[in-house]
Amino acid sequence: MNSQIEKLYEISKKENRLIIGLMSGTSLDGLDIALCKIQGSGFDTKLEIVHFDTLPYQDEFRNYIRQIFAKTEINQQDFSGINPYIALVHADLIKKALTKWQVSSDTIDLIASHGQTVYHAPQSLTKNINLPNSTLQIGDGDHIAVHTGIITLSDFRQKHIAAGGEGAPLAAYGDFLLFTDVVENRILLNIGGISNFTFLPNKHTELKAFATDLGPGNTMMNQYMFQHFGREMDLDAQIAMSGSVNDVLLEHLLQEEFLELDFPKTTGPELFNLQYLKKKQSSSNTQNLSPADVMATLNMFSASSISNGIKYLAQGLDNVVVYISGGGLHNPLLMDNIAKALPTIKVASIDEIDMNPDAKEACLFAILANEAVAGSPNNVSGLKDSPAVCMGKLSFPH
Numbered sequence: 316m317n318s319q320i321e322k323l324y325e326i327s328k329k330e331n332r333l334i335i336g337l338m339s340g341t342s343l344d345g346l347d348i349a350l351c352k353i354q355g356s357g358f359d360t361k362l363e364i365v366h367f368d369t370l371p372y373q374d375e376f377r378n379y380i381r382q383i384f385a386k387t388e389i390n391q392q393d394f395s396g397i398n399p400y401i402a403l404v405h406a407d408l409i410k411k412a413l414t415k416w417q418v419s420s421d422t423i424d425l426i427a428s429h430g431q432t433v434y435h436a437p438q439s440l441t442k443n444i445n446l447p448n449s450t451l452q453i454g455d456g457d458h459i460a461v462h463t464g465i466i467t468l469s470d471f472r473q474k475h476i477a478a479g480g481e482g483a484p485l486a487a488y489g490d491f492l493l494f495t496d497v498v499e500n501r502i503l504l505n506i507g508g509i510s511n512f513t514f515l516p517n518k519h520t521e522l523k524a525f526a527t528d529l530g531p532g533n534t535m536m537n538q539y540m541f542q543h544f545g546r547e548m549d550l551d552a553q554i555a556m557s558g559s560v561n562d563v564l565l566e567h568l569l570q571e572e573f574l575e576l577d578f579p580k581t582t583g584p585e586l587f588n589l590q591y592l593k594k595k596q597s598s599s600n601t602q603n604l605s606p607a608d609v610m611a612t613l614n615m616f617s618a619s620s621i622s623n624g625i626k627y628l629a630q631g632l633d634n635v636v637v638y639i640s641g642g643g644l645h646n647p648l649l650m651d652n653i654a655k656a657l658p659t660i661k662v663a664s665i666d667e668i669d670m671n672p673d674a675k676e677a678c679l680f681a682i683l684a685n686e687a688v689a690g691s692p693n694n695v696s697g698l699k700d701s702p703a704v705c706m707g708k709l710s711f712p713h
């Protein structure tokens with residue numbers, strides 16, 4: 316037997332696995348690296364975060380990604396090179412993290428690499444029925460495996476699409492296994508570039524768990540901050556807090572077909588971007604707003620699209636608690652706007668149920684890898700609108 320297959324077989328039989336989960340999101344701040352100790356599989360899964368860090372990207376990295384991210388026209392030669400380039404940067408960051416934590420790479424069982432999303436194209440967005448749903452994450456898994464010496468699973472989203480999904484959100488799988496509760500009807504809201512939630516009905520109802528995107532999270536605010544202030548984000552909402560919401564622009568921003576579609580649905584910065592803002596400013600005749608007022612309005616736009624989705628889901632349900640993760644949790648105005656729009660629903664950080672809000676997405680990919688080697692599609696057959704599959708492609712170091 317190939318020794319790598321034998322090693323994988325041994326890993327699949329272990330009581331505990333050490334898995335590095337990686338997430339590189341749309342905000343391009345850095346690579347989230349979660350070293351997880353995972354016991355069991357399915358509903359018996361127990362996850363402990365042994366170490367977590369976000370290691371920052373350099374400007375060169377950000378610039379390469381910006382050349383291609385969510386763009387319909389790109390330079391193919393550069394694109395071809397950026398795929399292994401990302402993987403090499405990620406492998407280097409993993410090695411740096413292991414050195415910092417004083418952990419030997421020999422002790423790590425698997426890497427679960429999300430890669431960098433460069434384009435998300437469900438048919439609902441492209442309106443092209445001749446081409447299937449598609450999504451593209453790059454940062455080649457073979458390069459990561461060879462350069463770290465660790466068996467790597469990557470490119471998780473393709474199986475989801477092959478089996479009938481849109482390739483996102485995948486959070487449902489890990490959320491379902493880790494956080495389903497006996498009494499609470501939980502909404503696990505993640506506010507990254509795009510906002511999405513997983514609905515986890517309590518174990519006694521007939522309802523089924525599912526996940527969906529909601530609309531913009533931080534992405535439009537970040538893009539506007541970069542264009543008008545040369546900054547990566549509106550740190551602590553300082554700019555948005557100095558402006559006022561323009562109700563006419565807000566109303567126009569909220570007029571979008573995607574926001575009216577039934578759950579589940581997925582989207583990306585391919586739709587929610589500065590061109591979208593420009594179009595809405597022009598239709599609402601609000602081109603002359605100050606940048607601070609635009610930021611206040613964008614902040615409220617994200618909060619409204621999130622709270623509208625939650626209100627729609629929560630109607631008629633008791634004991635609903637929203638647990639928030641992702642960078643949006645650190646934006647005080649966004650949190651305030653969401654809480655004010657949901658006066659009758661308990662809203663808390665996911666910290667309250669023992670998960671680090673910044674590490675959650677990276678951990679969820681570690682769970683997917685764990686299921687791929689030691690679980691079964693049956694473990695996730697209770698999810699609504701998500702195919703019961705194990706995901707991730709395998710790369711051996713040699």
Ligand SMILES: Nc1ncnc2c1ncn2[C@@H]1O[C@H](COP(=O)(O)OP(=O)(O)OP(=O)(O)O)[C@@H](O)[C@H]1O
Pocket residue numbers: 338339340341342343344505506507508509533537547548549550551552640641642643645646647676
């Ligand atoms: N102190 C802060 N003040 C305001 N916004 C913040 C703060 N800290 C983080 N954010 C926002 O959170 C973003 C990072 O969030 P996160 O890391 O969850 O996104 P991501 O992983 O890139 O996105 P995605 O989930 O879409 O892949 C930042 O770009 C910023 O917009």
Ligand SMILES: CC(=O)N[C@H]1[C@@H]2OC[C@@H](O2)[C@@H](O)[C@@H]1O[C@H](C)C(=O)O
Pocket residue numbers: 340432435450482483484485486487507508509510511528581582583676
């Ligand atoms: C295509 C893609 O990368 N989608 C991301 C993005 O970031 C948030 C939202 O849009 C979500 O659909 C997804 O990520 C999370 C981890 C998911 O799949 O659940």
